[in-house]
Amino acid sequence: MTRTTPPRPLDVEALFPELGGFRGTTTRLHPRPGVPGPSDSSVGGPLLWPAGEPWPVCGEAHGRGRGRRPADIRRSRRILAIAWAREQAPGPTDEERELLGALRREHRIPGADESDPLPMVGLAQLYRRDVPDLPAGPGDCDLLQVFWCPFAAHGPGRYDLALHLRWRRSWEVGEVLAAPPQPSVVGADGFLPEPCVLHPEQVVTYPFAGLLPEELCARIDAWEDSLEDEAEPPGYQYDLSIPPGWRVGGFASWHATDPYPMDCLTCAAPMDLLLTVDTTEWDGGSGSWTPLEDRGPSGHGCATPTEVTVGRWGELNVFACPRDPGHPHRWSIQ
Ligand SMILES: [Zn+2]
Numbered sequence: 001m002t003r004t005t006p007p008r009p010l011d012v013e014a015l016f017p018e019l020g021g022f023r024g025t026t027t028r029l030h031p032r033p034g035v036p037g038p039s040d041s042s043v044g045g046p047l048l049w050p051a052g053e054p055w056p057v058c059g060e061a062h063g064r065g066r067g068r069r070p071a072d073i074r075r076s077r078r079i080l081a082i083a084w085a086r087e088q089a090p091g092p093t094d095e096e097r098e099l100l101g102a103l104r105r106e107h108r109i110p111g112a113d114e115s116d117p118l119p120m121v122g123l124a125q126l127y128r129r130d131v132p133d134l135p136a137g138p139g140d141c142d143l144l145q146v147f148w149c150p151f152a153a154h155g156p157g158r159y160d161l162a163l164h165l166r167w168r169r170s171w172e173v174g175e176v177l178a179a180p181p182q183p184s185v186v187g188a189d190g191f192l193p194e195p196c197v198l199h200p201e202q203v204v205t206y207p208f209a210g211l212l213p214e215e216l217c218a219r220i221d222a223w224e225d226s227l228e229d230e231a232e233p234p235g236y237q238y239d240l241s242i243p244p245g246w247r248v249g250g251f252a253s254w255h256a257t258d259p260y261p262m263d264c265l266t267c268a269a270p271m272d273l274l275l276t277v278d279t280t281e282w283d284g285g286s287g288s289w290t291p292l293e294d295r296g297p298s299g300h301g302c303a304t305p306t307e308v309t310v311g312r313w314g315e316l317n318v319f320a321c322p323r324d325p326g327h328p329h330r331w332s333i334q
C-alpha cells in the first residue's frame with residue numbers, strides 16, 4: 001500500500017511568495033511493520049552485507065555488560081501487540097503483565113569488558129532507486145547502510161550516540177551474511193528497530209523558520225500571532241514546513257536547540273541533511289501529516305511503527321557533505 005500525505009491546510013506560498021525561492025523536497029520513508037528482504041530498502045530489516053566482510057562493531061570503551069536482551073524486547077512487543085489487538089477488553093491481562101514484568105528484567109553478561117568489540121545494530125538500509133532524495137554516494141555507490149551502537153554512552157559526556165554509515169555498490173555483493181552478530185544486551189529498547197518495509201513518498205518542504213531571512217521569519221511569526229484566536233490554527237513549524245517521521249533529504253528542524261552550523265569537518269562546506277531518524281511518524285497535535293491511509297474510524301494508526309526511540313522522544317539528523325559524499329557524516333539530536 002502506498003502512503004499519501006494530505007494537502008497542507010493552506011498554501012503557504014500564496015501567503016509568502018518569497019518562500020518559493022527556498023522550496024525543497026524531502027522523501028518521507030513511511031516505515032511500517034513488514035517482512036523486508038536484503039534487497040529491499042528497510043528499517044530494521046536484513047542488510048545486504050557480504051558474508052566475508054567484518055560486521056561493524058563499537059570499540060569505544062563503555063559499559064556493555066548490563067541491559068535488556070533483544071529476544072526479550074521482541075517478545076514483549078509481540079505480547080503487547082496481541083494484547084492491544086484483542087477486540088474484547090484490549091490491553092494486557094494479569095498473566096501477560098506478569099510475563100512482561102519478567103521480560104523487563106535487566107541482564108548481566110558476566111565477564112563483559114568495557115572495550116570488547118560490540119556488534120552494532122543495523123538500523124536501516126536505503127537503495128537510491130527507492131528514495132528520490134537520497135544523494136549519490138561516494139563513487140557510484142547506490143546503497144546506504146546505517147548502524148548504531150545500542151548504548152548511549154559515547155563522547156566526552158558519555159551520553160552521545162555512536163553511528164556508523166556505510167555506502168556500497170549493491171551489485172558487488174555476492175553471498176549475503178545470513179546471521180549477523182547481535183549484541184547480547186542493549187542499553188534501551190528503543191535501540192532495537194522492528195523490521196519495517198518502506199513506502200517512500202516525495203513531498204515539498206521549506207526550511208526551518210529560524211534559518212529563513214530575518215525579515216521573512218518575522219512576518220511568518222506575526223502571521224502566526226494573528227491566528228492565535230482560532231481553534232486549531234495551522235503553524236509554519238508543525239504543519240507547513242518540515243514533516244515529522246523518518247525521511248531523507250530536505251531541511252533539518254532545530255526546534256529543540258537553536259540552529260547551529262553543521263559544516264563538514266574535512267572541507268568546511270555547509271552540510272546537507274541526509275537522513276532523519278524519528279521516534280514518531282506524526283504527533284498527537286493536529287496530526288496534519290498523518291497519511292490518508294493511516295486515518296481510520298479508530299483514529300490515527302500507530303505513530304511508532306519502528307519502535308526506535310531517539311533520546312527521550314526526539315529525532316536524529318544525519319548530515320552529508322555536498323562537495324564530497326565520501327567526507328565523514330555528522331549528526332545532531334533534536
Ligand atoms: Zn558503543
Ligand SMILES: [Zn+2]
Binds near residue numbers: 324
Ligand atoms: Zn566536505
